[in-house]
Structure formats: structure tokens, C-alpha cells
Amino acid sequence: MAKIQSIRGMPDVLPEASALRLWVEDRLRGVLDRYGYQQVRMPLLEATALFARGVGDGTDIVEKEMYSFDDRSGESLTLRPEGTAGCVRLCEEHGLLYNQTQRLWYQGPMFRYERPQKGRYRQFEQLGVECFGFPGPAIDAELLGLCSDFWAALGVSDALTLELNTLGSPEARAHYRDALLAYLRPLASQLDEDSQRRLERNPLRILDSKAPETQALLEDAPTLEGSLDAVSREHFDALRRYLDALAIPYVVNPRIVRGLDYYTHTVFEWTTTALGAQGTVCGGGRYDGLVERLGGRPTPGIGFAMGLERLTLLAEAQGLGPVLDGNLDVYVLALDEAHTAQALALGHQLRQALPRLRVQVHCSEGKAKARFKKADASGARYALILGDAEVSQGTVAMKDLRAREGEQRTVALATLIDQWRADYGAEGP
RNA sequence: GUGGGCGUAGCUCAGCUGGUAGAGCUCCGGAUUGUGAUUCCGGCGGUCGUGGGUUCGAGCCCCAUCGUCCACCCCA
Secondary structure, three states, X not given: OOOOOOOOOOOOOOHHHHHHHHHHHHHHHHHHHHOOOEEXXXXXXXXXXXXXXXXXXXXXXXXXXXXXXXXXXXXXXXXXXXXXXXXXXXXXXXXXXOOXXXXXXXXXXXXXXXXXXXOEOOEEEEEEEEEEOOOOOHHHXXXXXXXXXXXXXXXXXXXXXXXXXXXXXXXXXXXHHHHHHHHHHHHHHHOOHHHHHHHXXXXXXXXXXXXXXXXXXXXXXXOHHHHOOHHHHHHHHXXXXXXXXXXXXXXXXXXXXXXXXXXXEEEEEEEOOOOOOOOEEEEEEEOOOHHHHOOOOOOOEEEEEEEHHHHHHHHHHOOOOOOOOOOOOEEEEEOOHHHHHHHHHHHHHHHHHOOOOOEEEOOOOOOHHHHHHXXXXXXXXXXXXXXXXXXXXXXXXEEEOOOOOOOEEEEEHHHHHHHHHHHHOOOOO
């Protein structure tokens, strides 16, 4: 029978990698906490229509990357390819946007049917932040400041660049779309294949094309800048002033248009050159039309999402991560099976008396030699040993596995616990 | 969806112009009958990704297929 293995693009996370991920997540959550953002959790499955309408059915995500299927009642469901649409749905469904502002975050797996490569997987984890009800550019600056604090908390600030652009108001964006179309239609036959396909569906994406022949044609194309109205211009200028006040460096990149239909005004990406081709670690922007588009009252929104796999890869590439002090303080072993019950009870007693102490009890079999080998391999500082002599005397032998000679002494258990409390406080080492 | 690299022990990898599958690490046992990490000795472990073809003979050559990695596309 053929072996069953993990689904393509859906990677397992092994203990060492998981420790690094937890380290990253702890730091990110610390920052969110200091900013007073609140967590929400959406289901992994949503109605397919939510993404078709929210993300935009001309986008690559909706066109060819969604995991969609009919459930047993015939309803079309989709594993979420991103978090913003679901977050808006959650807010609307529970009245979170009625006469109030929100600063929210979520974290969890997203699914896109793409060819896997470095830093890109079919199931990947995003941490997303979404804010609602703030029309002005101050919140744009707050979010970029939040990002900046994320990078500082992780120690990756030097590896990341903020690239910034504005798409303008929905009206300005629509106006520019028309102008660009008018320019490109007569040249359609000279565009690269992908760009021809995008011409009617999503012309702004053509700006992003890497095909040289297309880039050449774009040199004389109307610029987005030229279509900006006064309000759009002022929003962007104010944001830039705020970023200067926060001392956050950035570069304006007019080619950033982003692949989701809902963006307006501010769009941005934090990129790195340290991860190969998948250089975008974090991306987002303002989506003032999205809530309305999904059936709510017009409500300004802005948000971004980070790929945790990419962030973790970046931290790893920078040599960052948790201090490796092992995951155990104490390894309890009976010298033979006759005292297994006492060993289990001792481990239990220690965990109760010293809640922070990390204790593991030998649960395998084998001779004394094998038991000590396990104790050593466990990484624990101390071995607590129970043999005939100790059990009959009500003591335990404590061996320092990390000392040069492995010093060992016999102590009464009560003494040991009191001593540890005295040395480390009630919380243990 | 397209292109290229790579699939040999749990892990990292050797394997010559085609001639009976190897090393290191890990693990287990012994030297040391209540003591690890060092040292020495021994042992377990493989349908060479899978299927077909060529050949007296295939880990090696050919075809197909699957997986994986990287890149394109796009995105986090």
C-alpha cells in the first residue's frame, strides 16, 4: 500500500521549528498588546461568494487559487485565501462597526492553490491587523508604526524596507483605470501574454508586469499620480508627514498596486532581499470601499497581513531565535522498574510544589545505564535518582548532569524542595 | 499552469566506463552486574521514489509517473 504523506504545499512543523515560531509569535503578540489591539477568530471556511465579491473575481486568488468545494447541502464553500474579507464579514455580522471604531487582529492558516516554493506554501499562516472607522491618515501611520515595532521586537528591522504608494480615492482610481485603458487598448497586441489577459479584467496590475516589452510601453503611459484628486493627494502627503514624525523611513514605489481589488489610497509592502524571490513579508493598505461592497454601510478600513513562515525564515536567516536552554530542568528516574511508582509520584509532587520547574519522568524501560543515557540526552540539569537505598530511606539522589564530574549527593526530598524554593523563589528556577 | 535541479538507511551523503548496496551521525547492546556525556568493540537498519523499457546483468542508460527544491506567474 502506498504511504500516505502530507498534502503538497502543506508543511509539517517539527519541534525545533515550532519553538522558533512560538518565539516569533510571542513577540508579535507583545506588540499588539501594547497597542491595545483585540483578537478575533474567524472560521477557516466561508461562503465562496464572500471572496468572489470581497477580494474581487478578476484577481488571481479568486480566478485560480481558491480551495472551493460544495458541501453536502450543495453550498459552495471556500477555505479562506486571506483574512480581510472574513474579518469584515465578522464585524458586520456582529454589529462591530455600528457607530464605533475597531482595532483588531487575527492569526491563522490561509489556503491558496499555488505552486510551492521558498517562503510560499498552499497552507500558510498569516497574522493580520484590521482597523475600521478611521477615515484620516493617522491610522495609516499608526499601523506602519505598529509594523515597525514588530520588526524591532524581532530584531529584523535592518532587513526590511517599507515601500509605499497611493491608489487614490475610489473615484480617482476609477478615473485612472479609464485613462490607462484608453492608452493601452490600441497597444494591446504588443503587450505580453499575461498583460493582455489582464487588460479588461484588472488593468492596474499591468503596471506590475516584469515583461520588458510591456515596461517599455508603460513609459509613456498616464501616471496614477496624474489622476489623483486633491483629497487623495492630501491624504498621502499627511501620511508622509506622520511617517517622518515617527522617523520611519520609506520609499515611494509607484508600481505597487497589489493584487486584491479592494484597495484604495494607501498601499504598502515591507520587503526583504534575504528570502529569495518571495520578498514580501508584510503587505496591506486602505480599503474604504470594502465594507459597503460586502453589504454594510460605507465604513473606512485599513489593514495588513504578515506571512509568519516568511517572518520566521527571515528571523532564522538573521540568526535570531529563542535562547536554547533545553526544555527540562529535572529528569526523574528509578533505577529499575520496581520503583516506577515512586518516580511518577515524585515527578508529580515536584510539579505541584514548583510550578515553573520543568520535570520529566523516565517512562521507558532498560537498565540503569540506559536510564542515565536518557537522562543526559533529555538536556535536564539534574537527575533525581530513586534506587533501593533511597526509597527505603525516604531520600533521593540528586546528580548534577552538567557539572564536570557529575557530582551527586543524597538529600531528603523536603530539603530539596525547600532549598529550590530558597534558591529560585516559589516559582522555581 | 510553465521551466530547471534533485530523489540511495531515521538524518547528512558517497557509490568510477553498467558487474552481488557503503560511510558518518543517530539508535540498541557490551567493555563497566546502582551512573550519563568521552573512548573501544559489536549490532539493528535499504523494494536505491514508483512503474515500464534496453541489457547476460541497471542505483547508474531510456521513457513515463509521483514527490521535493528553486525560479516564472502571483502573493504573505
